[in-house]
Amino acid sequence: MRLADEFGTLISQWLPGVRAQKAVTSALGAQRQEPLVADRPTGLVIDLANRRVSIDGYPLRLAYREFALLAYLARIPHRTVSRETLLAHVWRDRHAGHADISDRTVDTHIRRLRAKLGEHAHVLTTVRGHGYRFDPGTPGHVRLTNG
Structure with missing residues (x-):
């Protein structure tokens, strides 16, 4: 699952408009109560200093x-x-x-x-x-x- 997540992240960086979702949780991850997705900012973010835009x-x-x-x-x-x-x-x-x-x-x-x-x-x-x-x-x- 980790490999699938990394591949999805790589693809979303290379292809504009493609958004990858995290892989399905494992039973072990659910038992640990670990968050699956890091807190991501929502909406449109324009970072002028680093010349980055994210949605x-x-x-x-x-x-x-x-x-x-x-x-x-x-x-x-x-x-x-x-x-x-x-x-x-x-x-x-x-x-x-x-x-x-x-x-x-x-x-x-x-x-x-x-x-x-x-x-x-x-x-x-x-x-x-x-x-x-x-x-x-x-x-x-x-x-x-x-x-």
């Missing part, structure tokens, strides 16, 4: 720009940011008008982020004609940490 304690694999975009929006919750501003800050190493950069680049990254966030996709709100904003929702649902 219900399971790591979420994000590309460099996806994390940068999510982190930028999360630092200024409830504030609408235009595509142009996001391009200037998140893609600051690329100059405007670069062949592979357009306003739709932001839209594509937001779409990919929403797909990876799953049930937490609603934290990224589209403000039609203006841009995007980060809406964390109820307190405790989304946590932003610095390490």
Whole structure:
């Protein structure tokens, strides 16, 4: 069972969106009253210092720009940011008008982020004609940490 748990953890780290459950308890574990699953934080956790994102304690694999975009929006919750501003800050190493950069680049990254966030996709709100904003929702649902 321990091997199955380790394999499940490894798979969930390598494949985005995959969540592994712990193996069924053994009679010995039940007799000892040992907790099967370590206390994991619930909800969406964005660790800015370590550049990590997790959902219900399971790591979420994000590309460099996806994390940068999510982190930028999360630092200024409830504030609408235009595509142009996001391009200037998140893609600051690329100059405007670069062949592979357009306003739709932001839209594509937001779409990919929403797909990876799953049930937490609603934290990224589209403000039609203006841009995007980060809406964390109820307190405790989304946590932003610095390490």
